[in-house]
Amino acid sequence: MKAKRRAITSQPSGPTPRRTPTVRRVRSAIVPAGPRSAGSRVDAAAGMRAAQARSGAAEAEPNGGAGPRRTIDLTVDLGRGLVLRNPILVASGTFGYGTEYSEVVDVDRLGAICCKGTTLKPRIGNPTPRVTETPGGMLNSIGLQNPGVDAVVEKYAATWAGWRVPVIVNVAGESVADYVEVVRRLDGVPGIAGIELNISCPNVGRGGLQFAIDADAAAGVTAAVRRATDLPLLVKLSPNVADVRPIARAIADAGADALTAVNTLSGIAVGTSRDRPLLGNIYGGLSGPAIKPVALRVVYEVCQVVDIPVVAIGGVAELADVLDFLAVGAVAVQVGTAIFADPGLPVRLVDELADAARAAGHDSYRPFIGTALPRRAGAPSAKGVEYRP
Numbered sequence: 001m002k003a004k005r006r007a008i009t010s011q012p013s014g015p016t017p018r019r020t021p022t023v024r025r026v027r028s029a030i031v032p033a034g035p036r037s038a039g040s041r042v043d044a045a046a047g048m049r050a051a052q053a054r055s056g057a058a059e060a061e062p063n064g065g066a067g068p069r070r071t072i073d074l075t076v077d078l079g080r081g082l083v084l085r086n087p088i089l090v091a092s093g094t095f096g097y098g099t100e101y102s103e104v105v106d107v108d109r110l111g112a113i114c115c116k117g118t119t120l121k122p123r124i125g126n127p128t129p130r131v132t133e134t135p136g137g138m139l140n141s142i143g144l145q146n147p148g149v150d151a152v153v154e155k156y157a158a159t160w161a162g163w164r165v166p167v168i169v170n171v172a173g174e175s176v177a178d179y180v181e182v183v184r185r186l187d188g189v190p191g192i193a194g195i196e197l198n199i200s201c202p203n204v205g206r207g208g209l210q211f212a213i214d215a216d217a218a219a220g221v222t223a224a225v226r227r228a229t230d231l232p233l234l235v236k237l238s239p240n241v242a243d244v245r246p247i248a249r250a251i252a253d254a255g256a257d258a259l260t261a262v263n264t265l266s267g268i269a270v271g272t273s274r275d276r277p278l279l280g281n282i283y284g285g286l287s288g289p290a291i292k293p294v295a296l297r298v299v300y301e302v303c304q305v306v307d308i309p310v311v312a313i314g315g316v317a318e319l320a321d322v323l324d325f326l327a328v329g330a331v332a333v334q335v336g337t338a339i340f341a342d343p344g345l346p347v348r349l350v351d352e353l354a355d356a357a358r359a360a361g362h363d364s365y366r367p368f369i370g371t372a373l374p375r376r377a378g379a380p381s382a383k384g385v386e387y388r389p
Ligand SMILES: Cc1cc2nc3c(=O)[nH]c(=O)nc-3n(C[C@H](O)[C@H](O)[C@H](O)COP(=O)(O)O)c2cc1C
Pocket: 091, 092, 093, 094, 116, 117, 118, 140, 142, 144, 170, 198, 236, 262, 263, 264, 286, 287, 288, 289, 291, 313, 314, 315, 316, 334, 335, 336, 337, 338
């Protein structure tokens, strides 16, 4: 059955300036530490101020004599009252807690912020090295380093409550009880707009399986969290499965309001001496443009079998990527790894998406959604049809 989209509501985005579309960077997706990093932040801040200045000018400026530029409705409803001003979010683990970027990015122009994965107790993360560059992406094995849910609430929630942008807390755990307890501590806290369940974590209760690779385990943790909170609940799918569709369906049936897809792909790198894998944790998660085709395939498959909104993640680096994910049924996208090289990208994409809708003669971005989906859902992956050469 073709999925019904719930990308709805009312609030139009503000007027937008003329601008040059974002062009994919062929060079490294990772900004090295040190002076160049500081430089790129300064460049990003300057670029943002310039964009804001142009935006102000455009508001006052008539559109080449053709009257004011048409406002475009970019709003998107992710369920349970979580209505975003626009469909460009920032992905967990790539934007900290938002506060780290608030000096260089106008965070209130984002659709939403998914903060770093948060666990019940503080975690120091995995042994170093934790990141390495790969062609078209990066491998990371941060290991969910975070100060724990109580410290996150104490340190950031009050700031988030003062922002217009909704902050969605990414939650991780090793057991159902862990997830439930973290969510209980987030429930009702001003400044917390929703939960994104990162279920690609070891499931100690089921002999080391990840929740994300087993439909019953995924449904179990989703249902338990659903019972623990009325906050909007997004559940993040892993691409490291043979057939994501039964898992997506099970999560939707268990009460998730939306799905996010995908998390990183499992990979390794080899050290220069070639006597062992490079990362301290051996395994890392691959992200960046290299994973976009996989993420597209997952979103395409999932959007055909669930009736709740799907937010796409994986290698978004320019407007064309956003449009591709919308075409396969996503109602919104998250930008991740690309932020490390270009923190201003997500806000620019908001403007570029509005421009694209305007250029196509639309009043909203919604006509871009689902245009590449088939009329009828495809055969299950178990038949292997997708992989036939
Ligand atoms: C350094 C780093 C840390 C991440 N940490 C988390 C995390 O804590 N929780 C989570 O669900 N995903 C985490 N992710 C995965 C991203 O949110 C995203 O799903 C993935 O990177 C794919 O998107 P991208 O290709 O745009 O980066 C992390 C990714 C990176 C690169």
